[in-house]
Each structure stands twice: as structure tokens, then as C-alpha cells.
Amino acid sequence: MHNRALDPRCSRRSPTSHHPPHATPSPVCAGSGPFVAQPHSLVVVSATTALLTDHYELTMLQAALARGTAGRRSVFEVFARRLPGGRRYGVVGGTGRLLDDLESFRFDDDELAFLEHNSVVGGPTLDWLSGYRFTGDVWGYGEGEAYFPNSPLLIVESSFAEAVVLETLVLSVLNFDSAVATAASRMTTAAGDRPCIEMGSRRAHERAAVAAARAAYIAGFTATSNLEAGRSYGVPTRGTSAHSFTLLHDTERDAFTAQVDSLGKGTTLLVDTYDVEEAVRLGVEIAGPELGAVRLDSGDLLPQAKEVRALLDSLGARDTRIVVTSDLDEHAIAALAAAPVDAYGVGTQLVTGAGSPTAGMVYKLVARADDDGTMVSVEKKSEGKISHGGRKYALRRRNARGVAEAEVICVGHEPVDASAEVRSSAEGAEFLAERPLLVPLVRDGEIVGREPLAAARERHERSRAELPRTALKLSRGEPAIPTRWEDRP
């Protein structure tokens, strides 16, 4: 299927490919997630993702095929010109989903019939699409990795034709998932050791909700309300109850009794349907001090949490936790740091990226072959937008204390590792350590970058931990580390 020798399009490809030797492959997914035996095999995906694509990708393909330029070896790069919303860092999300979607990117009879019937493209292009398999290489920042303006987040190297048709899908996945992961990371920072639970499905498109739950988990959320995220990706799922459940019953006592009888004393009771104090007393009366938690979903949460904590303690329910929900964002979470809150349920603000619902990443051609196969760096020249042509390599430079201090981008060739270099500074000699950021995701069309979701979650934790403290500020500001373009031998 990915045999290059069998694919006539590959004859146009440059024989050279550029695997960064310092980038070790991520562990191949062993098919086991934390909660489901075979999470990847259970991902619910449509038969093909090929039409999740902008019309112009295919008309450009047609024109390039006709002109004889479609086979020119090309390097496309995904990057963001800036971090949205004055954020200090971004978080890469969606890489794993993208690999799944890439595998399903096929033009079958239905897709081709649609394209033909609507005259999107003509016969030769349809023929080309009917055999479409991506046979090139993809490198990318590991999922969960922090990123900065101009970080080369994904590099797609193949013929122009094979790469251009992936633009829309690549950006859709990375822009949405990264927006959510970035917002989620700020929330889990603000929450500190207290768990954050993702509850935003109802405020996002029904499929985007699943991706949001997954992205939030990568960025440190402990669980989600979304069952499909549990099934597809093994994210732990959790639930409390809604006002409707209380209102269904003749009395709050009936409702609480029904819930505790069925779900156990460890359940979480929603206590703000009528009177919070009465409900808390009732809950402890019914479940005893083993009552798992109470949820507050309205009102002024800071004083209310204090009152409820005092009440629970006075009733002997010292281990009963307090869960708060109610349109929380990272600032509201931070403002509750002094409140006796045990867990945060976060919904709307998470799935909408807390004010930045898309990451603003773009997919740009940065290099392509000319007629004799020489790779040429290319970039747009018009006013208002700055691009940097050429194949990129990226390193995160850390100081002797392991704190990140720069995003180093080298153009055109792989940088010599400067880890052993000694730098003179005001404080004396300092060792620099540099960490390569691009890992192989697809090699000769074969997906090599699959990993368990837990690996992305751990990567995020490590990556965030090495950022300077300013990165964790919630206020608007500059990126936590500068992006440096270096030209090394």
C-alpha cells in the first residue's frame, strides 16, 4: 500500500529524504490505552476524510498536474505567526488524530462521483486522486509539546500534489485541538494540584467535543464527561447529575435518595437546585459522612464554597469534596485558589479555547524543487505578512538549570547539536542543552509516530515544567521564550 516502487507518481520524487537522526521515533502505539483494550481500533471515523478539504486544493492540483509541476518535491510547513490572546506559550494538540485522519484520506467512488458530478476537477485529476496515497514524510512537534511563534510545528515533504491536498485537514485538526490544549494547559496551571474535569461537550460541535476532551486530557485535565472520548481515546469519564434529575422527583429528598441508592455514597450531589444549605444537610443526612462530593453550579462560588465547607465539616463530612462548575475559565479557577474547592468542572471556556477558539496556524510552501531537482526556498513577499522560506529544524535551548531559554530554528540543514557548548555568561560558564523538537510521524507514507495518549500527556507535563516561570502567568504578555533563527554549520 505504501510501496513507493509501485506508485508511478514517486518517480518524480527526489531520492533524498531528510530524517533528522537525532529525533528518535516515538513509541509505536501498542494498542492499549489506560481504560480501553484497543482504543485506536475503536475510534469512530467516517469512511474517508478526503472531502474535509477546500475546493481550491483540488483545482490547484489540477492546474499543477496539467502544467507538469505537480510532482515537484515540496516542503510544506505548519506554523503560527503569533500566540493568540497574549498567551505565553502554545500547546500542540491533534497530532495523533491527524495521523488517524491521514490514514483515512482516500478518494473512493463516492468522492470521485461527487467531484465529477459537480465539475470540481476533470478526468485526469480524478484518475490521479483515485490512486491517492500519501507516500511522503511528515515530521512534527510531539503532541503536547509547548510551542512559540514561528515554531515549525509540522513539516510535510512529498510531491506538491501529495502535500497540497492535505492542507485543509492538517490545519483543521491542529488549529482546533491546539487551541483547546493551550487553553486547557493554562487552566490546569491555575488549578495547581486540584483536578480539572472537562464538561464542555454541549457547547461544541458534537465531534469537536470529543477532540476537545482528548486535547484537554493531554494538557492535564484528569477526566471528561464525554463518553465517546472515553471509548475512542481512553480518557477517563466522570459525571455528577443535573438539575433535571432533582426536578424530576417530587422532592429533593427523593432525588438524592434515588441517586445515592443507585450510584453509591461516593456520588456527587448537585446542591443548588433549591436552597444550598438545606441540600447539603440533606445530602449528608442521606449518604452520611461518606458522601463523595457536592457540586455548586451557580452563585458567588468563593464565599459559597467556604460556607459549604464549614457546613460539611460541622456535619462531620470532612472528606466530602466540593466540586465547582459555572462557566469557569483559567482566571476564575485562579480566583478560587483560596476557596476550599476540591475539583473544577470546566465547560464552555475550555471547548471554545477561552477566548481563542482557533490557534491561527497556517500551512505554507517553504521549499520546492526546480526542474533539475534542486530544492529552492520560497516565501511570500507582499506586505503585511512575514514568512521564512526553507526547510526548518527546531531545538529547545535550555540553560544549566534545565530551564528553556530559546526556541532555536535553523533553516535548510540540520543543526549541529550545541549541547556540549559552553557559554560565558555574567554568572560564569554555563552549559547549554538543546532538545530536538521534530519527531518523525510519517516515513515514506507509513505512519511511524503513533503513541499512546498518555505519552502526549507526559510530554506536555515535561515540556511545561521546563518553561521559565513567566510562562505560567495568566496575564497577557509576550511569549515566554524568544524564537531565534540561527545559521549553523
Added chain:
Amino acid sequence: MHNRALDPRCSRRSPTSHHPPHATPSPVCAGSGPFVAQPHSLVVVSATTALLTDHYELTMLQAALARGTAGRRSVFEVFARRLPGGRRYGVVGGTGRLLDDLESFRFDDDELAFLEHNSVVGGPTLDWLSGYRFTGDVWGYGEGEAYFPNSPLLIVESSFAEAVVLETLVLSVLNFDSAVATAASRMTTAAGDRPCIEMGSRRAHERAAVAAARAAYIAGFTATSNLEAGRSYGVPTRGTSAHSFTLLHDTERDAFTAQVDSLGKGTTLLVDTYDVEEAVRLGVEIAGPELGAVRLDSGDLLPQAKEVRALLDSLGARDTRIVVTSDLDEHAIAALAAAPVDAYGVGTQLVTGAGSPTAGMVYKLVARADDDGTMVSVEKKSEGKISHGGRKYALRRRNARGVAEAEVICVGHEPVDASAEVRSSAEGAEFLAERPLLVPLVRDGEIVGREPLAAARERHERSRAELPRTALKLSRGEPAIPTRWEDRP
């Protein structure tokens, strides 16, 4: 499949159902869209939508089943407490998609195995879910209809059990699609007679992008870049070209020649890769005055459009159109009203709801039966959130000139039509006309509300046209008409 007599759960249902007799059924979809022979049959959906659901819906179900209250006849209502972002009106989007998703809401072996393996719910609940079919009734505002705070946008009437499990899916679909439709309507208002083309797929989750294209079309957009929206829903698709296409070629002349040769003189050339003036001259040189359009994607669009228009005219290309893109929102579109622009391509701001990426709708239990079958209105009482219990009916009141002047909501019983009433006003006697807003969507579990997408688009156009002029203001403000609660015999 929807035979109530065969379903033991139906024995608990009240025999009375409340079809508003003044709401005529929407035309059943004849299976034909504007561009595809069988759009509905081609919708790419996963096998089941049942796990696009919050964990707590199923645990509430379990507790209610155990308590014996799950079969209580219940009325759930979708409404929004406010319009986001100081908007003057909202636009209902997603109804048609919701009906598709509802039809696919089934718990098959895979779903049940996941729920069992993860101990989400236990045996009796799994048994109940395995036979799940929605057998109740749903009414809703027609898709494309304008709405206001507290408009009863969707009413689901069935057993508690059957309705509660739909909460997450209902809200996901309506919240996202309505947010996009609402933003889109403001954009098409700002654009006036100039066409708006949806190009935001890359800035939204890949499946949400398809829904966004559909919602934008309902709200007056003329086309989308998204091919899946063309295939699934018959939305016309369009494309221009990207900077990568120009950069692929050795010269801009090569690129433009390739594009015009392959796609015809009517194509749209992207002219801002290098120098706009040179590119426009080159485009007209290659395609002649029949050049379809040029696209501007950067720079100061107002003066640039004027310069390009003058240049095109001076070159004899008087019919060549100017398409602008570049992070447009409704305000940017309005600001270009005086520029010689022929079409707007709108991306990021559209798919992210132009600052309001979710509509904030909620799904609340407003009435339910007690033990002897009597329906009881219910509502949450705690501070901070106001709800109104009871089954709602809604009318849009219009004055003698056909201009909407109030959203009239009646609780508990169907209002007598006041269309024939005469009201004394300062200007003399005035005839009131009231238009019922709720149409039947599902009756006894059978979907009756399907309609062609064009019907929703036309409904939106009519609905917006009858709003007072203040509704079309883009500034932040109050809803264009008040919501009035009336108690009529």
C-alpha cells in the same frame, strides 16, 4: 421501529400528546438538493451518535430507572437566557443535522461493551439502552428562524429516560450551528447584495467545518470552500488558489498561465504573492479582459481595492471582479461597503462565531408528570439563574406593516391566535398578525421535520426581513424585539 405498541417503555407515557395544530409540517425532504442527487443519503456519519453524550445522562438514567421515575412523562426545553455578544437576534442552526444525528442515536454492542467495561452504568440500564429508540415528540423553531432570549427553541416531550439522554447531543448541534448561523447572518447583512463565500474550514475542527459551511449557507452565504459540505448538504463549493501555487512555479507568469490554461479565463487569480500591481497586469495580460476575478488576501483592503479596480478598468478588464479575504468579520465587511469589492471570502471569524463561538443554549426540564400522571411545571429556584417552568408555545407578533414587534411566549397551553385582533394605537387601529414558531420535527419517534436545506435558507431570509431595522445594527445592544410572556385563555 417506532411502533409504540411494541415498546414496553411506552406504557408509562401519557396518552395525550400536544401537536400544535397551527404548525403545519415542513415539507418532507424529497431527497434532492441543489447540487447532489441524494444529499441526505450521502451524509458521512458514524455508525452511532449515542456516545456523543455526557456520562451523567446515563447515571441519572440509571438512578431514575431504579427509583421508578424514569418513565415519568417529561418536557425538556432548549432556550438561551441571552443573546451572546450584544447581538440583536440569534439564528437557529443545526435542526436538520440534529434530526440525522437523532436517527443514528443507538446503543449497539460496541457502545454497550464500553459502558459495561468502564462501569459507567450497570446491567438493567444497559438492557434499557440496548433497546433505545426515541418514541416521543419534538417541536422546534424552524431552522434559519430568528430567535430571542428565552425563545423555546426546541421542545422534547417523552419519558424522562428517553429525553434526558439526548441532552448533550441536542445542545452540541444547536449551540455550534446556531453560533455560526448567527454570525453568518450579520455578515450577509453587512455585505448587502455582495456574495459571501465561506472559507473557514481550516480554522475549525474538521467535522465542525462541514456544519459551519452548512449553517453559513442557511444564513445567506452563497458558497463554501468545503467539499464535504458540497457532498453532504449540496452547498455550492468554490475555490480560488493559494500562495503555494504561485510559489511552486518558477515565476508568477508560469503559475497564472498554468491556472488559466487549466481552469479557464473565468478563474480567480491570487495577486498578492509578490507585487499586486504587477500581478494584476500579468493576470489581464494572460487571461485578457475575460479574467474572472482577482483575490486580495493582505494589506489595507480599502485603498488597495480601489487601486486594483482602477487598474483593472484601465486595462479594459471592467468585468473582472475583486474578491477580498484576510480575516474578515462583519465589521470589516461593513467597512468595505464603499470599496469596489465584488465578493467576500470569510474564514476564521465565521467558523468561530465572530467572538461568540457557542450560542449558550441550555436544555432544561420544564414539566413532568407526577405519580398519577398529572403534568407539573418545574423550575430551578436558586439564585443567579432564572428559569420558567412549563410547556411553552411561541408566536412572533407582527404589526400591520409586517414588522416583528414581540416574541410572545405562552406557558402551559396553546394560545388562541390573536391575528384577527385589533389594537388601538396612537396611529389608529392596527391589525396584529401572529406567526406560530414551533413546527413538528418528530412525532411518536418518527422524524417528520426534514426539509431541503434551501427551505431553511429561505426561512432565514423571510425571518430576517420581518425584523425591525434595529435588528440589523452591528453594534452591541439589546435584542431587536422584546420577549413577552402572556397568559391567554
